[in-house]
Amino acid sequence: MIDVDALIVFSTVIDAGSFSAAAERLGQTPSGVSRTISRLEEQLGMTLMRRTTRRLQLTEEGTWLLGRARSLLADLANTEAEAAARRSQPSGLVRVNAATPALDHLLAPLVPAFLDAYPLVQLELVSGETYVDLIEERADLAIRIGALPDSTLNARRLGASPLRVMASPGYLEKHGAPSTPAELERHRTLGFAAPASLNTWPLQHEGAEGWTITPAVTATSGGTLRELALAGAGIVSLSDFLTRGDVAAGRLVPVLASHSLPWGQPVWAVFYKQGALAPRVAALVDFLAARLGEVLER
Incomplete structure (x- = not known):
């Protein structure tokens, strides 16, 4: 050469x-x-x-x-x-993979401000309810919620969203409200197909922290579980960012509030990093780290 x-x-x-x-x-x-x-x-x-x-x-x-x-x-x-x-001045395309609720409720509200700050960057937002291979999917960045599995990926914590147990007024009128976590066993509960850790709810019972449910219905998406809860299918535990509007409007109401623990679901930016992170990707990660808390705390 x-x-x-x-x-x-x-x-x-x-x-x-x-x-x-x-x-x-x-x-x-x-x-x-x-x-x-x-x-x-x-x-x-x-x-x-x-x-x-x-x-x-x-x-x-x-x-x-x-x-x-x-x-x-x-x-x-x-x-x-x-x-x-x-x-x-970062420029170019950033491909982001995230579950649909995260795209709709966490990223979408911030996209206009990000594009105003970085007009030469383009975004491609792809929904995926399960963990994906970033290289195979050609994604620069993934947004993940909850505990991360062991991985060779790099991750940066962007914030956390409080978890609450709730149900629709229609469900509670028909089936009654549980007064203790143990009474959940007599109710229909809605949970995640994976990972199993998402089915441990933020409830304290007899000094123990966390109550693991056996769901009557499971789904891969928090958005689907929200729709099931709104339809009166059962009791669910979801992040505030997904249900805040429903609670404010009375479509969902908190359950077992006196037993609730102040747990939050961590929100992560996950990416491969070989050498320096591309400026366009670093710009988005830094922006989300600085601004996502505003969305989570509304």
């Missing part, structure tokens, strides 16, 4: 008109410049210039290489300038 530094030396020799002038520009010795040109000629198997005591004369091969070298060096300079611009 041709050494870029050798091409720089070659171009500088031609521009300067001599080995000594090129050496002065490059901060090298004339003999060092001469050795670099000789190695380049040997590597390419061609003579690039004829040297006389008075001037340098390019061969046909040297003229050809000079054109290629100048084009290549110009491309490298442009690439370096564009990289610097991207560092100072």
Whole structure:
């Protein structure tokens, strides 16, 4: 592979008109410049210039290489300038994978402000209710809620959303409200198909923290469980960000409030990181870390 530094030396020799002038520009010795040109000629198997005591004369091969070298060096300079611009002003496409409720209730409210702050970044928001392979799905970033499984991925905590147990007024009117966590066993409970940890509810019972349910109905999406609860299918435990409006409107009402624990579901940004995180991705992660708390605490 041709050494870029050798091409720089070659171009500088031609521009300067001599080995000594090129050496002065490059901060090298004339003999060092001469050795670099000789190695380049040997590597390419061609003579690039004829040297006389008075001037340098390019061969046909040297003229050809000079054109290629100048084009290549110009491309490298442009690439370096564009990289610097991207560092100072992130640009490009960021693909984000998240469950539909997280996209709708956490990301969507922040998208306008993010795009105002970073007008050269484009977003592609893809819903996925299960954990995905970020490389296979070509995702730059995933938003995950709850405990993370052991993984080679990197994660940054963005905030937490309180968890509450609730049901619709219609369900409670028909079936009554449990007065202790143990009474949940006589009720229909709605839970997650996976992970199982989401079916341990934030309830205290006889000094123990957490009450694990055996759901009558399971779903992969919190959005589906919310719709089931609104329809009166059973009692559910969901994050505030998903149900805050329903509680305010009276469509869902808290259950077992006197037994509730102040648990919150952590919200994570999950990504692969090999070397420096791409500026466009880092910009979104930093923005979410700074602003997501406003959405979670409304």
